[in-house]
Amino acid sequence: MILNPPPWPNGARCAVAFTFDMDADSILHFDHHASADTRMAVMSMLRYGPEVAVPRILQMYKAFGMRQTFFLPAWCMERYPESVEAILKDGHEIGHHGYLHERPNELLPDQELYWLQRGTEVIVRMTGQRPRGMRCGSFKFSRHTMDFLVQEDFDYDASLFGDDVPYLLETEAGSIVELPTHYGMDDWPHYMASRDFGYMMSMKSPAAALELFKEEFDAVWEFGGLWIAVWHPFLSGRLARARATQQLIEYMHAKGSVWFATLEEISAHTRKLMAEGAWHPRVDHLPYYEGPIPELGIKSPELSV
Incomplete structure (x- = not known):
């Protein structure tokens, strides 16, 4: 079902990365700058990430001998240097996640x-x-x-959803590797609930979330794909959810032929395959459009906007 699966190292059936975005309270300050310091409950929820969950996650990774990728807003790195030191000490990768979790497509280019x-x-x-x-x-x-990203010499991006395996993003400026995921692999819709952020969805049990993540894994294992979880320590690092994650990793190990890797390693492997001519990824040329499509610029009886 994947037309062009890449050959993974040592004959592995798929590549797996448990990536964590340690946003901590950056998202609260960004969304509620004037009142963030008064929102004690949500602040405690977010600080649970670096202060309680990250040590737990690192302990779990160490037990399985895994090195993985953490994306950290730089403000969080300055605010929680102990987490940075612990992540680096265990050999994990730290990726760029903005300065204060700003959202690029809401900014001017120079910003x-x-x-x-x-x-x-x-x-x-x-x-x-x-x-x-x-x-x-x-x-x-x-x-x-x-x-x-090309100008600043980045090797890969992990923000888009356009495939089940690595692919290339290309503009006139150059190209980078895209390591895709999708919303089903994000823990936010499964676990997030907060009046301060306007999310009051019905939370799933860890078992229900685990079932979805496991089915996603079984599919990429069968067809040679890439499984990237986009999780947050303050959500998936909670006790019962962390236990479910441990069970999922145990299941993956029992199934076998899985390459657990950092995103930097997956990107480097992709580039190595390309350089050797052993595999060629699909290429997406950006931007997809130069502006709003012209068909909706003229109103007609058939089109109502």
């Missing part, structure tokens, strides 16, 4: 570039190297993001 560069400066200062990958806040990749 987007400013926050991208400011975030990179923090990552370099605290990790000793430039970030290789980017995940835009709320997946809100703009029509300018691609050119900025």
Whole structure:
């Protein structure tokens, strides 16, 4: 069902990455700047991520011998340096997730570039190297993001949903590897509930969420795809949910032939295959459109907008 599955290392059937976006309270300050300091309940919920959940997640990864990718807003890195140190100490990758979880497609181009560069400066200062990958806040990749990522020497992006395996994004400025996921692999719709953010959806039990994530894994295992979870420590790091994650990893190990990798490693493998001529990914040329489509610029009886 995947027309062009890549050959994974050591004959693995699929690649798996449990990525965590450690947003902490950056999202509260960004959305409610003037009143964030008064919202104690949601603040405690978000701080649970770096203070309780991240150590738990790292302990779980260590038990399985896994190295994975964490996307951190640079402001969170400055605010929670102990989390950064612990992530790096265990050999995990830190990717760019904006400075204060800003949303690129809601910014002017010069603003987007400013926050991208400011975030990179923090990552370099605290990790000793430039970030290789980017995940835009709320997946809100703009029509300018691609050119900025090429300009700033990023290797891959992990914000888009356009395939089941790695593919290339290309503009006149150059190309980068896209490592796609989709909303079904995000823990937000399964677990998030907050009056402060306007999310009062019915939460799933960990068993129900685990069933969905497991079915997604079984499909990529069968057809040679890429499984990337987009989870948040303050959500999936909660006790019962973390236990469910442990059970999922155990299931993957029992099934076998799974390559657990950081996104940097998956991107590097993709580029190696391309360089050797062993596999060629699909290419998406960006932007998809130069502006609003002209068909809706003229009203007609057939089209109502």
